[in-house]
Amino acid sequence: MSHWLLSRALKIAGLCAFSLALVAPTAYAAPAKSATKATAKSPGKSGAKSAVVKKPHVAKAVASKKAVSNRKNVRLETKAKEHVKSAKRSVAPVIQQAIIPAIPSFGQMAGLHGAPDPLDLKSSVALVIDQDTREVLFSKNDHAVLPIASLTKLMTGVIISGARLPMDELITISQDDVDTEKHSRSRLSVGATLSRGELLHLALMSSENRAAHALGRTYPGGLPTFVRLMNAKAKMLGMNDTTYAEPTGLSSQNQSSAQDLATLVNAAHGDPVLRELTTSPGYQVAIGRRTLQYNNTNRLVKSPDWDIGLQKTGYINEAGQCLVMQTKIAGRKLIMVFLDSAGKLSRLGDAERVRRWVETNPVSDQKVKLSASAKPFSG
Structure with missing residues (x-):
């Protein structure tokens, strides 16, 4: 019985990890560079200055878009963490029961x-x-x-x-x-x-x-x-x-x-x-x-x-x-x-x-x- 419980616990943990990847695929991706650091020189033909300096409205739009993306990533990461906590709560009793059998009276x-x-x-x-x-x-x-x-x-x-x-x-x-x-x-x-x-x-x-x-x-x-x-x-x-x-x-x-x-x-x-x-x-x-x-x-x-x-x-x-x-x-x-x-x-x-x-x-x-x-x- 204890082997069955342990295998079931591991199976649940695997499913939780898989669902976590589906729910928040970008939660653990490398963070995007901020708009303020995107002021490096553009590799354009004219050797012009960065888009942030030459086109402020474009930079503002890009920064706004990235901010929205970052907030979305934060929400996804929060949801991912909630899934992990829920998975731990679900799996822990099964693992505990599998590893530590109840002591009979x-x-x-x-x-x-x-x-x-x-x-x-x-x-x-x-x-x-x-x-x-x-x-x-x-x-x-x-x-x-x-x-x-x-x-x-x-x-x-x-x-x-x-x-x-x-x-x-x-x-x-x-x-x-x-x-x-x-x-x-x-x-x-x-x-x-x-x-x-x-x-x-x-x-x-x-x-x-x-x-x-x-x-x-x-x-x-x-x-x-x-x-x-x-x-x-x-x-x-x-x-x-x-x-x-x-x-x-x-x-x-x-x-x-x-x-x-x-x-x-x-x-x-x-x-x-x-x-x-x-x-x-x-x-x-x-x-x-x-x-x-x-x-x-x-x-x-x-x-x-x-x-x-x-x-x-x-x-x-x-x-x-x-x-x-x-x-x-x-x-x-x-x-x-x-x-x-x-x-x-x-x-x-x-x-x-x-x-x-x-x-x-x-x-x-x-x-x-x-x-x-x-x-x-x-x-």
Whole structure:
């Protein structure tokens, strides 16, 4: 397949180059000499002076004609450049796909997407639990242990909020906070200084990686101590399938199961700070003379159809698209976990499918177990 894509990309590039030659054949020709330099002596029989000196009106006409020609060449050259840019935009994804194949998620490699479910969810792992009764309403591969990406930051928030550290303490982003594993982007440049509270807000709401890493790095005892606390908290909550390697989720070594994540959501929902920050629609921070606007990575928090008490999104190639939420639907408080969803918006689509299912089915029918290992929620 990759050879076919590459040959197709090269073929497209060739066609674009050919069409470019047809559209602007004169765009790359040598520029004509200007009228002001055409004052050399004419090779006429009489040895007369140049036409510019002897016949000004003719020279003016020639100059005007050349000016029109030059403007036409400029337009053709501009159009040619636009064609080149368009060709590059069209060919680049094909070449990239041919040369750099997509990295399959752990769930895809394990064949989890082949599991059927009556709701036709795009996530290979899903779990829906009644928060009050602990009843499992829907489960799909809920004990599979997979990378969890930025869902990690929910535990980062639990540790920071629970430590009762001063939220107004200033923290400066350092080179150590720059992602050297996935090379992800960040709007927080090295040297930017924010309060601990601002960093926590950005980490939980907009999944800011440098903010999360800075929170762990500056924790009393440093990053190793912070990661140990994350794992100790997981064990204390009974999250026996969970392992943390760092506080951002960029590492695929941060792994958990849907059952464990439901337990974490239930615990985090008890913290009003985490409820507020994870569901904040947007937030502004001032860095020097700039004011940066950040938005929530989960657009459902702005939807009038949803009543969300806590949420967190996540994504890396190894984990796929992930989402956890605490929400109220049809009068019931539910915890939802979706892992390893294949498309960018499919995790939100899965949440919508579950919401419609809960709203349109009687309470007695809202129990679907698709995983043989499913067990009652004990978080």
